[in-house]
Amino acid sequence: MSIISVSGVTKIYRQYRRFPGIIGSVRSLFTRQYSEEIAVKDITFSIEKGEAVGYLGPNGAGKSTMIKMMTGILLPSAGEVRVLNEIPHKARKNNSQHLGVVFGQRSQLWWDLPVTDSFELHKYIYKISDESYRKNLGFCTELLSLSDFINKPVRQLSLGQRMRVEIAMALLHEPEILFLDEPTIGLDVMAKDQIRQFLRAVNQEKKTTILLTTHDMKDIEEICPRMIIVNKGSLVYDGSVAALRSKLGDERRVVIEFAQDPGSIEISGLTLIKEEGSRKTFLFTRNGTTVFDYVSRIAEKYPIEDVSIEDVDIESIIRRLYKQLAAEDEESQGRQPILVGGAN
Numbered sequence: 001m002s003i004i005s006v007s008g009v010t011k012i013y014r015q016y017r018r019f020p021g022i023i024g025s026v027r028s029l030f031t032r033q034y035s036e037e038i039a040v041k042d043i044t045f046s047i048e049k050g051e052a053v054g055y056l057g058p059n060g061a062g063k064s065t066m067i068k069m070m071t072g073i074l075l076p077s078a079g080e081v082r083v084l085n086e087i088p089h090k091a092r093k094n095n096s097q098h099l100g101v102v103f104g105q106r107s108q109l110w111w112d113l114p115v116t117d118s119f120e121l122h123k124y125i126y127k128i129s130d131e132s133y134r135k136n137l138g139f140c141t142e143l144l145s146l147s148d149f150i151n152k153p154v155r156q157l158s159l160g161q162r163m164r165v166e167i168a169m170a171l172l173h174e175p176e177i178l179f180l181d182e183p184t185i186g187l188d189v190m191a192k193d194q195i196r197q198f199l200r201a202v203n204q205e206k207k208t209t210i211l212l213t214t215h216d217m218k219d220i221e222e223i224c225p226r227m228i229i230v231n232k233g234s235l236v237y238d239g240s241v242a243a244l245r246s247k248l249g250d251e252r253r254v255v256i257e258f259a260q261d262p263g264s265i266e267i268s269g270l271t272l273i274k275e276e277g278s279r280k281t282f283l284f285t286r287n288g289t290t291v292f293d294y295v296s297r298i299a300e301k302y303p304i305e306d307v308s309i310e311d312v313d314i315e316s317i318i319r320r321l322y323k324q325l326a327a328e329d330e331e332s333q334g335r336q337p338i339l340v341g342g343a344n
C-alpha cells in the first residue's frame, strides 16, 4: 500500500471581492462577489514507503498548496488525499507523530530560546523517549554540525544554521514522512551541500520517505530519483530524470578544443552554442548518427586537440520543458498535458 496517495485532487481558492469606498463596504455586506483560482487541477499520484520525490514547477504552479493538503493544513475542493492511509485533515493530531514538516519560510522554533530548549520542548510535546531523543539528536548534531551553535538563541543564527536546526527538529520524533518546502532556498553552496547530503542519508539510512519542493535542480539530482512536475495546477510529468531526458530528445553537449581557432564552422546535425576561441561547444541530438561520426568528419578538416561529451544538465532540461509548456499554453489554452507518465 502506498504511503501517500493523491487521487483526482483539485483545490480552488475563492477570494471575495470588496467594492471600493464607504458605500462599497456597505454594498459588500449584501452582495458577495468572488473570484476563483484553480491552484491544483485533478492531480493523481502515489508515493511508496522509502521514496524520495521532488515536487517541481514554476512559480504559482500549486506546489505549496499540494504540500498543505498532504499535511492536513488545507482540504481539497475535490478528490482525495491519503497519507499513511488517513485523511490528513481529519487525522492531524495522530498524523503529526508520523510526519515531519519544514516550511522554509516559516519557523517552528522559539525565537528567543536557545536551540536546545526548542528541541527539549519538541521532545516533551511529541513524547519522545530519552533514548530515542539522544539517538536522533546525536545523528542530526553530527551530520548537520549543530554543536557550534546549539546553545545560541535562535534569533542569533544565520539562515543556513537555522535551516539545519529546523530540519533536525522535524526529525527528532523520527517521522515516517518528511515534507520540505524549499529547504535550500537562499542558502550558500556549502550549506546547500550539507543539507542535501543529510537528507540523502536520512532517506537511505533511516528509510524516511521524503517529499520536497524546490526550484534548485541540484536538490533533485542529489536527493530525489523521482520527480513530479506540475504546471498551472496540472501534473505534467512523473518519472525519473533520465526518462525526462530521453522524452525531450536525448541531447548531449560536445566540447571540441581545436588546435587553432577554425573561425566559424557549420556542421549540419550539430548546433553551435558557445564559442571561446579555439574551444567550441555544440549541441548534439541522438538521431542514428553517433557523435563520433560528426567529430571524425570535423577532424578531417580541422586538427582537434581534445573532445569531451557531456549530458545536458538537468537545469537546462527543465528550462526546456518550462519553455515548451509556456509555448503550448499560448498555442492552445487548456489542452491535455504533454508528458504525463514515464517512470524509468
Ligand SMILES: Nc1ncnc2c1ncn2[C@@H]1O[C@H](COP(=O)(O)OP(=O)(O)OP(=O)(O)O)[C@@H](O)[C@H]1O
Pocket: 013, 014, 015, 037, 038, 039, 057, 058, 059, 060, 061, 062, 063, 064, 065, 066
Ligand atoms: N490562500 C490563497 N488564496 C488565494 N489564492 C492562493 C492562496 N494561496 C495560493 N494561491 C494561489 O494559488 C496558486 C498556487 O499557489 P502555490 O503557493 O501553491 O504555488 P507554488 O507552486 O508553491 O508557487 P512558488 O513556487 O511561487 O512558491 C497561485 O496562483 C497563488 O496565487
